[in-house]
Amino acid sequence: MSYLNTLRFHFAGDFFSNPSTVNNDPAHYENALFDRSTLWKRQDATGMNGWWNPEGAHAFRFQNVKTTAAFHTDGTPVQPASDAVLSLNVESRIRNSAKMVDLDPDQQLVSMIFGLRISLTNDDGDELLAGIMDPAPFTEIWQRGNTGAGDERASAAYQSTVNVTSWGDLSSSLFLQQLKAASSDVLSIKFNVDGYVMSFDSPRFATGRVVGSIGTASAAEPKHFIAGRHFETAARPNDIIFPGFRPVNGINYCVGIHDITRNKFRLDLGNALPVTPSKGPINTAILGQLFLGCKMADGTVKEIDEIPYAGGNWYETSAGIVEVPANRTLTANENSLINSSVVCILSQTAEGKKIITEEANGSAYVRADMFVARMNPGDATEIKFFATQFGKPLPKARISFAFSIPRHIVVADFPSGGLNFPSSIQTDAAGLATLRLQAIDPGNARIYYTETFPREHIDGQVYRINYGLIGRRTPNISDFLSVLVWNTFTPDNPITWHGSMKDVMTQFGDMYPIMANDQNISLDLADYEQISQQRLKILHVVKLTVEDPMYMPVTRDLSRTRQEALIKWLENVGADGKPLLGTPPVVPHYIATNIPLTHFSPASDPGSKTIFGEKMQKNSVNKINLESND
Structure with missing residues (x-):
């Protein structure tokens, strides 16, 4: 049915x-280099800027x-x-x-x-x-x-x-x-x-x-x-x-x-x-x-x-x-x-x-039902697989799994230990099998540049897991798992704006211009005073379930430890009725110079999926060998 x-x-x-297309570019996640005067603008003759629809x-x-x-x-x-x-x-x-x-x-x-x-x-x-x-x-x-x-x-x-x-x-x-x-x-x-x-x-x-x-x-x-x-x-x-x-x-x-x-x-x-x-x-x-x-x-x-x-x-x-x-x-x-x-x-x-x-494969086929997951360290997620042949359940079929590491990431710096799973599972009499994914803190190790710009401040690591019936080809290039595992976030104690929350909230404010520019919202998430004024509204939407259309952040990329820290900070107000401000740091976290404005090269074609496809084509991925029997 x-x-x-x-x-x-x-x-x-x-x-x-x-x-919003500002967050399409990994280079935009470095707060110290983000320039709203250019990156909140649509693509123009000078390059991609905020891509085709920043607001x-x-x-x-x-x-x-x-x-x-x-x-x-x-x-x-x-x-x-x-x-x-x-x-x-x-x-x-x-x-x-x-x-x-x-x-x-x-x-x-x-x-x-x-x-x-x-x-x-x-x-x-x-x-x-x-x-x-x-x-x-x-x-x-x-x-x-x-x-x-x-x-x-x-x-x-x-x-x-x-x-x-x-x-x-x-x-x-x-x-x-x-x-x-x-x-x-x-x-x-x-x-x-x-x-x-x-x-x-x-x-x-x-x-x-x-x-x-x-x-x-x-x-x-x-x-x-x-x-x-x-x-x-x-x-x-x-x-x-x-x-x-x-x-x-x-x-x-x-x-x-x-x-x-x-x-x-x-x-x-x-x-x-x-x-x-x-x-x-x-x-x-x-x-x-x-x-x-x-x-x-x-x-x-x-x-x-x-x-x-x-x-x-x-x-x-x-x-x-x-x-x-x-x-x-x-x-x-x-x-x-x-x-x-x-x-x-x-x-x-x-x-x-x-x-x-x-x-393909003599009519044998296997596919994951839900093939995308967002996970926090310590989480376990179960993904169901259905194997069939001639449209009927295929029992006792072994399904193999392995990481596929993008070539634009240095293999030594790819924290594969952030996600554990078995190398294979077997279907039952009804052709069903369940893969258990176990998330561990991967650390912030997405390295695209070296020397002056060691890493971009994107939370967590995204993994691609290839799968297929052992001894058979994977006939559909869309059939793989995409898993995002967030980092563990440890805030200062007590949690303050300058100690923990400024970096987190500024990044969301940079990536989502409409929050500040829409007169019906008028909330700059990089502004402590504006956050203080709308503290209760922010608390309400942050506490919603991720499925709710009003959930914040709209991009659904706030980890549980960051969410918990944000809620605690918003609820623990000082004598002035505002969340704790804290003391500004004496020096920046680090200073970077001569860094490319954009990670992706500007292109004449404005399509965000098309540009990402070009990146995937240029940076081909390693494929697992499904011919083995382990």
């Missing part, structure tokens, strides 16, 4: 996201999103004249927008959405359904479009669950009655984002297209991916891995499920097909006709049927989900072939017919 089952509805419209608020919300199609339990489409579900608005907030933030300046390719409220409303404002989406990172980013600059060409996907908070009057919708009966507490959601406009002069600045689906959910299934049939792809030679990644045959990673109950094979191509122009319709000229097939052990292919796609507003109304065969059911022989063969997709163009994507 998931958004890819029959009982589901689709939606399409715009999304708005305005992240962003990290908001994320849907705009003008409407339901576009729905399907009953038996797979029949809902008819607009008989069901109100096809005339509803899909909204994402009442008062406060959700927040979208990167994990770390050294990992900007798993941007995560927190506090997204999803609701279905009619034009009178009546709410028929409401819920909160579990925080989720994007995955499988690629270059989908062929026009525009920066991230406008890119596309990525979010998948999660929505915890239902209320159902309204459903008398006007049989479909929503069925959805509530089948999955009243939790729903499955998947949406794709593309066509994001980064030009400040455009009326669509910070806006892109969102297309997605919502359906039933099951506790036995992963929240953030489909445990089905996964199709791999490959990059063109010399391509940027993310997000300039362009598949050789024009089709990105995608997934399908074999619905044996209805004798159908259902594909999700929502984030897999190219478009032209960016944010436009599917580019059929690249792919031609598509067919579903089964690849035998000897390499021969048995075609199943054509994959109907494209045309008009096909993408917006289908969310890229398509059933094969379209006008009949699978035969007993076809069901048998799908159950025991590698499934593939073929393309028919003027140049002939060929396989453009197929399952």
